[in-house]
Amino acid sequence: MAGTDGRLPSGTLSSKQPGSDNRLALMLGAIALTLLVLSASGLGDGAFGALRTGFNVITTPIRQLGSLAGLPFQGVGNAVLNLTADQKTLSDLQQENELLAARNAELEEAEQTARRLEELLGVQSSYNLQSIGARVIALSTSSWQSTLTIDKGAGAGLAVGMPVIGVAGVLGQIVECYPTSSVVALLNDENSSVSAMVQASRAQGMLVGAADGSLRLSMVGTDQQVAVGDTVVTSGLGGVYPKGLPLGKVSSVERNSSQIYLEIGVSAFASATTNEEVLVVTSLTDEQKASADEVTQASAQDAAQAQQVVPATDATTGEAGQAEAQGAEEQTAEGGEQR
C-alpha cells in the first residue's frame, strides 16, 4: 500500500502525467527566464517598476503590521549583531557616541541660549526699552560685594549708573565701566538702593541691599498698606530706572509701634546666577520716567512721614528719628539708586 511507506501511489495526479508536468515546468521556467533577462538587461525596468510600485502600495499595510510584530525578532537580531561586533566597531561606536553626546549638549546649550535671548527680547519689547544686550562673563570675585561683570563697556556706549535687567526683572546698576567690560552692582549689594513702590498700594520706598544678601524695602510708612506677596516694582523716581520694572515680591512685613516705617523684606525676582545674558538700559523715554503726579505723591508721602518723625524726635530726642527724617528727605530729593 502506497500510503503506509510514505510514497505516493503510481496513480496520483502528479505522477499520472509526468510529461505534462515537464511541459508546464518548461513553460513557466521560460517565462521566468524571460522576466530575468528583461530585468537584467534593463528592458523591462518601466513595467517592472510599475508592477513593484502597485504591489508595494497594496502590501504596505501588511508590512506596517509586520513591523510591529517583528520588533522582538529585530531586537534578537540586533543583540546577536552586538555580541559579534569586533573591538574596532565597538570602539568606533563609543567614540561616535561621545561625539554625538557632546554635540547634543552643545545644541541643547544653543537652544537654551536662544530661548533666553528670545525672552530678553520679549522683555525689551514689552517695556519698550532702549537697551543693549550683554553677556555675563563673571560673578563677584569678592565676598564683600554682590556684583557681576558683563562683556560690554564704554566702547559699546555704556556708562556708570545705567540699569541692568534680566529676564525676570531688574538685576542692578553699572558701577564701574571699562572700555570692554562693566561691573554691575546687584540689587542685594550692600551699597545698592533703588526707588521702588509696592505695585498694589503704590506705596513708595527704597529697595536696599544688605550685607547678608537680603533685600529690604525701607522708607515705607506704617500707614501704608503692604502685604506679603505684593509685587515691588521700580517707581521711576530719580530717572535712573524705568518705571514699572519688576524687582521682587514682599516676603515679610513687620509693624512695630515704636517705628514709623515698616520693616519689609523682599525676595528678588532676578538672580545673578541664572542670567547669562542681560540688557543694559541706555536711555529712558518720558513714559518710563515718573510723572509729575507721582513725584508729588511721593513728596506728600514723605512730608506726612516727616511730620510723624518730628514729634517722635521731640519726645525721645533720639538719633534714630533724626536719621529717618533725613532719609525721607533724601528719598524725595535724590530718588535713591546707588548710595
Place this chain on the structure above:
Amino acid sequence: MSMDLRDSGSSGVGFAVLCVICAFAQLAISPNLNLFGGCANFALVLTACVAMSEGGSKAIITGFCAGLFFDLSTVGPMGLMCLELTVLGALVGASGRNRFAESPLALARVYALSAASVELAYQLCSVMVGHSGSLWDALVFRFLPGVFLDLVCFVPFAFFYLRQVTAGSSLGFGGKGRRGRFDTPGL
C-alpha cells in the same frame, strides 16, 4: 468518491491558508527577521512544503507564483526567484513522494539542500547581474544567514505536516498522510 471530494475541498482550503500565511510572513515578518543581512524566504518554504507533500503541477505552479511574489516584494532581479522556485517545485515534486511521511532527518536533508541551492543560486545570480557588489558579502552575509533562517522558518511548517501525517489525517494543508485519500481502494 465522496470522501475524495471532501478531502480535495479541505486540501484546497488548507493550501489557501498556507499561501496566505506564507505571503503574510514574507511581507510582514521576513523584513524584520534579519540576521547579518540575510532574510528568511517564506516563498521557498511554501514551495518546498507543497513540493514535498504533493508535488506535480501544483508544486510547479506554486513555485512560479511564490517566486514571482518574492521578486515583486524585493528589489532584486525580477524573475530570478521565480525561475529558481519553479525549478525547485519541478525537481522536488517530481519524485511524487510525500516526504513528510519519511524520517525527519531525511526531510531536513532534502529541505536543507533545496534551501542552500536556491539561496546560493540567487546570491550568485545577484552578483552576476550586478545587484550585489561583493561575492564574499553575498555568500557570508546573505547566503549563510539566509539558509539558516530558511531552516528555522521551515521548522513550524514541518512540525505541522509531520503531526498531520502522524495523526493520519489528510486534513490541514493538503498533506497526504499514510492514511490519506490515496489509501482509498480504487484510486
